Amino acid sequence: MNSTDMDTIVEDRLISRSEEPVNLEMPFASLREFVTPNEKFYVRCHFPVPTIDPTGWKLRIEGAVSAPVEFTLDQLRAMPRHTIAATMECAGNGRSHLEPKVKGVAWDIGAVGNAEWTGVLLRDVLAHAGLRTDAQEVVLEGADRGAIKEPPRPPNDINYARGLPMEKASRDVLLAFEMNGEPLTPEHGFPLRAVVPGWFGMASVKWLQRIVVTTQPFNGYYQSIDYTYWEERDGMPTLVPLAEMRVKAQIARPHMGEVVAAGQEYRVHGAAWGGEDDVAIVEVSTDAGATWKAATLLGEPVKNAWRFWELDWTAPADRGTYQLMARATDSAGRIQPPHRIAEYGTYMINHVLPIRVEVR
Numbered sequence: 001m002n003s004t005d006m007d008t009i010v011e012d013r014l015i016s017r018s019e020e021p022v023n024l025e026m027p028f029a030s031l032r033e034f035v036t037p038n039e040k041f042y043v044r045c046h047f048p049v050p051t052i053d054p055t056g057w058k059l060r061i062e063g064a065v066s067a068p069v070e071f072t073l074d075q076l077r078a079m080p081r082h083t084i085a086a087t088m089e090c091a092g093n094g095r096s097h098l099e100p101k102v103k104g105v106a107w108d109i110g111a112v113g114n115a116e117w118t119g120v121l122l123r124d125v126l127a128h129a130g131l132r133t134d135a136q137e138v139v140l141e142g143a144d145r146g147a148i149k150e151p152p153r154p155p156n157d158i159n160y161a162r163g164l165p166m167e168k169a170s171r172d173v174l175l176a177f178e179m180n181g182e183p184l185t186p187e188h189g190f191p192l193r194a195v196v197p198g199w200f201g202m203a204s205v206k207w208l209q210r211i212v213v214t215t216q217p218f219n220g221y222y223q224s225i226d227y228t229y230w231e232e233r234d235g236m237p238t239l240v241p242l243a244e245m246r247v248k249a250q251i252a253r254p255h256m257g258e259v260v261a262a263g264q265e266y267r268v269h270g271a272a273w274g275g276e277d278d279v280a281i282v283e284v285s286t287d288a289g290a291t292w293k294a295a296t297l298l299g300e301p302v303k304n305a306w307r308f309w310e311l312d313w314t315a316p317a318d319r320g321t322y323q324l325m326a327r328a329t330d331s332a333g334r335i336q337p338p339h340r341i342a343e344y345g346t347y348m349i350n351h352v353l354p355i356r357v358e359v360r
Contacts, residue, residue, distance in 0.1 A: 012040060017105050021045035021146075022187065025110035029255035031271060034299065034308065035085070036113035038180050043187045044090050044111065046160050046222075047146030050207050054191045059125075059175075063139075063213035066130030073191050077177065079120045084174060084197065085305040087114040087273045091200040091227060091242050094349035102346045103150070109250050109353070112273075114306050117195045119176035122169055122211075131166075131213060138169040139212040139220070140194050140205040154221055162203050162227075163218030163241075164196065172197050172304075175208065197304035198276035200242050200348075202227045230343040244275035246350035247336050249282045249309070249328035254357045262359050263317045268295075272328040273306035281329040282309040288323040288354065289338070295326070315359050323354040 014024040024043040026036065054073050062068040090111035092104050105111075122138070141161040148154060164173065174195040177184060184190040189206030196203040202222065228239045249272035260266055268286070272279045278301045283292040298308040309326075316322065327336040340351045 023105050028110040028252050031252035041113040042111045047144040049186050050143040060210045061129040064132040064135040064215050069129045083118045085116050085302050086197045087306040088201045091202050091347040104346050115179050117176040118178035119174045122173040134215045135213045137163045137214045137218050139163045139218045141210040142205045143207040143209045161220050163223050229345050246348050247274035247328050247330040247334050248350040249326040251326050251355045259358045260315045266313045268313050269310040271306040274330040277330040277332045279307040279328050280331045284311045285325040319360050325352050327352050
């Protein structure tokens with residue numbers, strides 16, 4: 001059976017990873033569209049999805065500003081709007097492939113998607129409040145709220161919140177009210193969410209209700225305890241918050257465990273993405289990493305969006321189990337690592353993932 005025939009039996013439905021809070025991923029083998037349809041876009045929630053009445057909803061800006069200000073949804077929609085394509089990946093995407101097994105949502109490789117987001121620039125909204133000269137970070141707070149179950153934990157319920165350095169907040173962060181030309185669904189952050197291009201999805205706070213400009217680094221739970229990793233600074237191991245996505249190529253087809261016809265042509269394909277730099281090269285190995293061939297990059301590069309790629313492969317005539325791999329290099333010269341980087345903990349899973357297939 002060739003790859004075209006197999007397309008008809010690959011499931012398109014989202015895969016549930018938890019029911020409360022709801023966490024859903026796209027079966028990556030169903031990858032076809034550059035723009036991921038809303039109904040196929042992964043869903044990541046930390047707490048139950050909040051119910052929000054848009055008629056009474058307001059976004060409040062406060063902190064190190066000239067004067068606090070509030071915006072209704074209609075007021076935001078009346079501001080100059082922008083539409084950007086941006087790939088969003090959960091920082092734990094691929095976690096189920098870590099050895100030994102770790103805590104956290106057991107994502108396969110489908111906690112990623114690419115959408116066209118429409119909204120207003122965060123910098124334009126902040127300008128209405130007037131930033132003080134000592135402003136250092138911008139904290140985005142969602143309406144989703146709940147208790148942290150695992151220690152160390154705060155004693156009371158908290159809202160999900162993440163901070164952004166002023167340099168990023170003042171550049172390209174979008175406050176989106178539409179996704180692929182449609183109003184946001186409740187699961188994707190209705191009525192307003194942040195979209196932080198080039199950064200892992202934990203920064204793109206959903207159900208926005210408050211923005212606090214601070215004069216010092218934000219040390220909230222999801223900034224200093226969770227969504228952090230170890231990095232050596234000044235010769236000392238230091239916990240730092242996750243930020244920019246890491247360069248990565250994923251194989252959509254063949255999927256793990258797929259049966260491929262011996263001696264037949266097969267279109268190996270997938271997507272690659274990274275942080276704020278473009279994908280420059282994708283290479284594929286069909287012999288467990290012994291040799292690599294350059295894949296064909298499809299279409300034109302789109303800033304902050306994934307790049308599709310393909311490689312025609314003649315499956316071996318000999319039956320057996322074979323390992324396929326893909327690796328990407330970005331325009332800054334960063335290459336996808338061959339092995340897991342231990343300092344990343346349970347996040348930033350971008351090492352090369354072997355895809356085992358059966359040739360028969």
